[in-house]
Amino acid sequence: MFLVTENNVGLRSERGPVLLAMMLSTGLIAIDSTIIATAVPSIVGDIGGFTEFPWLFSVYLLAQAVSVPIYGKLNDLFGRKPVILWGIGLFLISSILCGVAWSIAPLIIFRVLQGLGAGAIMPTTITIIGDLYSVRERAKVQGYVASVWGVASVVGPTLGGVFSEWASWRWIFFVNIPICLLAGVMILRRFHERVERQRPAVDYRGAALLAAGLTLVILGVLEGGQAWAWTSPTGIAVLGIGVILLVAFGFVERSAPDPVLPLWIFRRRLLLSSGFLAVGVGAILLGLSSYIPVYAQEALGTGPLVAGLALGALTIGWPISASQAGRVYLRVGFRGCALIGSALVVGGVALLLRLDQRSSVYEVGAYCLVIGLGMGLTAAPTLIAAQSSVGWTERGVVTANNIFLRSLGSALGVAVFGAMANAVVGTGAVDPARLTEAVHRIFLAMLLVSVVMVVLAGLIPRSADQVTAEPDAAEPDKAASPAPTG
Numbered sequence: 001m002f003l004v005t006e007n008n009v010g011l012r013s014e015r016g017p018v019l020l021a022m023m024l025s026t027g028l029i030a031i032d033s034t035i036i037a038t039a040v041p042s043i044v045g046d047i048g049g050f051t052e053f054p055w056l057f058s059v060y061l062l063a064q065a066v067s068v069p070i071y072g073k074l075n076d077l078f079g080r081k082p083v084i085l086w087g088i089g090l091f092l093i094s095s096i097l098c099g100v101a102w103s104i105a106p107l108i109i110f111r112v113l114q115g116l117g118a119g120a121i122m123p124t125t126i127t128i129i130g131d132l133y134s135v136r137e138r139a140k141v142q143g144y145v146a147s148v149w150g151v152a153s154v155v156g157p158t159l160g161g162v163f164s165e166w167a168s169w170r171w172i173f174f175v176n177i178p179i180c181l182l183a184g185v186m187i188l189r190r191f192h193e194r195v196e197r198q199r200p201a202v203d204y205r206g207a208a209l210l211a212a213g214l215t216l217v218i219l220g221v222l223e224g225g226q227a228w229a230w231t232s233p234t235g236i237a238v239l240g241i242g243v244i245l246l247v248a249f250g251f252v253e254r255s256a257p258d259p260v261l262p263l264w265i266f267r268r269r270l271l272l273s274s275g276f277l278a279v280g281v282g283a284i285l286l287g288l289s290s291y292i293p294v295y296a297q298e299a300l301g302t303g304p305l306v307a308g309l310a311l312g313a314l315t316i317g318w319p320i321s322a323s324q325a326g327r328v329y330l331r332v333g334f335r336g337c338a339l340i341g342s343a344l345v346v347g348g349v350a351l352l353l354r355l356d357q358r359s360s361v362y363e364v365g366a367y368c369l370v371i372g373l374g375m376g377l378t379a380a381p382t383l384i385a386a387q388s389s390v391g392w393t394e395r396g397v398v399t400a401n402n403i404f405l406r407s408l409g410s411a412l413g414v415a416v417f418g419a420m421a422n423a424v425v426g427t428g429a430v431d432p433a434r435l436t437e438a439v440h441r442i443f444l445a446m447l448l449v450s451v452v453m454v455v456l457a458g459l460i461p462r463s464a465d466q467v468t469a470e471p472d473a474a475e476p477d478k479a480a481s482p483a484p485t486g
Helices: 016-036 036-045 049-076 080-100 104-132 134-165 175-192 202-221 233-255 263-267 269-298 305-352 361-386 392-425 432-458 460-471
Strands: 191-193 480-482
Touching: 016 036, 016 080, 016 104, 016 191, 016 361, 036 104, 036 134, 036 269, 036 305, 036 432, 036 480, 049 202, 049 269, 049 305, 080 104, 080 175, 080 191, 080 263, 104 305, 104 361, 104 392, 134 305, 175 191, 175 263, 202 233, 202 263, 202 392, 233 263, 263 269, 263 392, 269 305, 269 361, 269 392, 305 361, 305 432, 361 432, 361 480
Parallel strands: none
Antiparallel strands: 191 480
16 A cells, blocks of 8 residues: 555645556556447458457457456566556557558457556556555545546547548557557656565466466357357367366366465455456447447448447446446445446346347447446446455455456457357358347347346445445555655
8 A cells, every 4th residue: 555645635646646647557448448449340341351350359358368367466476566567568569569460360469469468557557546545535536547438438439430531540559659658657757666575476377277278268159150160079179178278277276376366266255246247347348349339330331430439428428427436335335336337237238129220329329328327337346345355465366356357258258249240240241131130149148148247246245335434455564655746
């Protein structure tokens, strides 16, 4: 936790420069998650086909998901600063490489590198905020962080549409360069920490099994029915070996002295329910981000800019409700807040089933807005509850686990939804009627996921609400302090 001399929360406070640096770092991921979706048709038209585009999301999310637990462990071993600087540097280099990609294959490879960078940035920024502010202060800080997603929800889709229509899709990656440089410089100059460094004990064997197992499972799901038949020897072997490796990963983690994914996390009801809520959030978020722009452009006939703004309603609703989530969970508790949010998600996804080829893009935006409002009341409060239930030495791992499960949900969601869409659309030219049928199947699957989220929210123990009464979670023996602003 950070040692500070003043209690106010804001960009002008002693902790303000560090908070601004975290907002910039979050902005990297926020813009990247909203800008690429609207450019997918342009990318596909230039260097690839419709059946390949889910890989642009899947490999990024898989790399992020697999690396997050490792970075979480490194956060607790070496401190937050070196990890986040590494992530920003890797994200910068990979963004440049993505921008100069000459075909779909190298672009997919460079997206893997970008995902590895994002895997360091996301959990570390959230962990630093968890160190820097108490639970009650985080209710206010959430407004600042939510504002980043709010700006990105407008800027990202707009830039993606503008670049796709009037410039080149390559600029959706080049735009990351100045943000990376500014965030890196601010962290170098303003963020200082004192950490008792420990001997590294990273579970590389577990990480390798997890990466290989998830890769094969996602490969089997995405390519099943396309590159090979589901019941073919290849299809069975790919999925079967993937599952075996994941089972082996579980056994390795049980005996590992420092597991990359500690299994004790899944024995605590609060961490278990909040973690699997993150899986649902990730699956629905990336499913919508992948297919709403494609549906709007190919089925409704809109341009990339309008399609981006329709999706932007989702990411506008999210920060609006997230900025108020602190007040809500302080009043009704983490459980009540998550129940309200997940119920809104169910309602929004159910409304998506009304869409057809004659629907208005305004309807799409309105329904996405409802889902975004629900996400904001679900994702942030459950993560804060999980963070607040542990101490400094476990906070990095717990935060990383939550981000890992959300990334895993996104990767598996994109893979499953991609397989569903490819089964209907096929490998030829995209037919609007077939695409509409495909997205309806995806929306049905999302509805099932959202109903499960309501059940998971109800499983959050009421005792979790007691952490909102803690005065401060500071632990001065493992502290960091922002540089003086004077």
